[in-house]
Amino acid sequence: MNISEFDDAKETTDDLIQGPLPAGTVAPDFTLHATPDQQLSLHELRGNPVILAFYPADWSSVCGDQLTLYNQLLPTFKEYGATLLGISVDSAWCHQAFAKDRNFHFSLLADFEPKGAVARQYGAYDSHLGVCKRALFVIDKEGVVAWSYVSPMAINPGADGILDALDALANSPQSTPAKN
Amino acid sequence: MATLKVPVSENDHRQGSAHAKVTLVEFGDYECPYCGEAYWMVKELQKHFRDDLQFVFRNFPLTTAHPHAMGAAVTAEYAGSRGFFWEAHDELYENQERLGLPLFRAIALKHGLSDEELYLAMQDGTYIPKIKSDFNGGVRSGVNGTPAFYFDGLRYDGLPEFNEMSQLIELLLVRGRNL
Numbered sequence: 001m002n003i004s005e006f007d008d009a010k011e012t013t014d015d016l017i018q019g020p021l022p023a024g025t026v027a028p029d030f031t032l033h034a035t036p037d038q039q040l041s042l043h044e045l046r047g048n049p050v051i052l053a054f055y056p057a058d059w060s061s062v063c064g065d066q067l068t069l070y071n072q073l074l075p076t077f078k079e080y081g082a083t084l085l086g087i088s089v090d091s092a093w094c095h096q097a098f099a100k101d102r103n104f105h106f107s108l109l110a111d112f113e114p115k116g117a118v119a120r121q122y123g124a125y126d127s128h129l130g131v132c133k134r135a136l137f138v139i140d141k142e143g144v145v146a147w148s149y150v151s152p153m154a155i156n157p158g159a160d161g162i163l164d165a166l167d168a169l170a171n172s173p174q175s176t177p178a179k180n
Numbered sequence: 181m182a183t184l185k186v187p188v189s190e191n192d193h194r195q196g197s198a199h200a201k202v203t204l205v206e207f208g209d210y211e212c213p214y215c216g217e218a219y220w221m222v223k224e225l226q227k228h229f230r231d232d233l234q235f236v237f238r239n240f241p242l243t244t245a246h247p248h249a250m251g252a253a254v255t256a257e258y259a260g261s262r263g264f265f266w267e268a269h270d271e272l273y274e275n276q277e278r279l280g281l282p283l284f285r286a287i288a289l290k291h292g293l294s295d296e297e298l299y300l301a302m303q304d305g306t307y308i309p310k311i312k313s314d315f316n317g318g319v320r321s322g323v324n325g326t327p328a329f330y331f332d333g334l335r336y337d338g339l340p341e342f343n344e345m346s347q348l349i350e351l352l353l354v355r356g357r358n359l
Binding site: 105160 | 182
């Protein structure tokens with residue numbers, strides 16, 4: 001094994017140890033481009049649950065299926081008062097074309113510059129591949145992580161975990177989301 | 181491990197013996213091209229395993245991506261209410277490139293059903309609760325795209341491909357014999 005292989009191996013291990021930000025952690029605030037000329041900050045959504053779906057790349061088929069499913073579930077998420085945000089390292093222009101092509105009705109945020117900075121804060125960055133992991137977070141109305149999950153890159157995690165987490169929030173006396 | 185949260189029951193569209201040793205549940209969208217490919221593969225599995233395999237189809241129309249998926253699902257459910265579910269299911273997949281009102285109407289008429297009743301069912305949303313119930317049960321079971329398959333209640337994460345799936349069925353059959 002040469003030195004560079006050793007370094008790569010170490011980096012991957014660091015990712016494994018770090019894992020996603022666990023439940024109970026305050027969700028780091030961020031401001032990212034939602035469109036080429038509009039930015040969105042996490043704190044603007046305080047008061048209702050937020051679903052963060054980090055995903056590796058626009059246009060890849062597994063992501064497409066995952067986000068198509070979430071797009072279909074927007075009315076269900078809305079019943080919980082929850083906002084869905086997709087996040088990848090693709091640029092705002094790339095997101096715009098992807099969202100238009102797939103008829104998405106939720107924001108795709110560009111964690112583009114510095115690349116993956118927000119994903120790193122959430123423990124959702126794969127520094128070996130240089131893309132976001134397939135990581136899900138449900139953040140409660142106070143801005144605290146209520147649930148997080150990282151799926152293997154090739155496996156679309158579905159939405160059952162998100163809905164279970166939203167159910168738990170809705171049934172929790174401390175953190176009842178504001179229903180629409 | 182994602183599991184089927186709504187057990188197979190008499191409310192399902194089932195094909196094959198209820199006493200089959202293995203049950204395969206598919207969540208499908210009539211307009212999804214991957215489901216269209218999987219349709220032929222499932223037929224092969226059924227032909228190969230005969231009475232050992234029961235097949236169940238549940239609706240999972242991704243309507244934001246597929247404008248004809250709901251109309252097709254309603255057509256199959258309407259035909260099903262008159263005893264022709266599997267005929268309509270097969271005709272929809274075998275004519276996937278022609279999905280649309282003319283095909284839905286033709287399917288109804290072919291089986292002596294009323295195209296007017298079908299039209300009313302589409303207008304009134306008669307079968308929407310059943311289709312939504314299939315869909316919601318799928319989401320809660322971890323359906324993550326279409327087609328999604330469950331063997332004996334466990335989500336199958338491999339390729340929707342004959343060899344891989346038939347090997348798994350063989351394994352389940354062997355396990356069943358050992359119990």
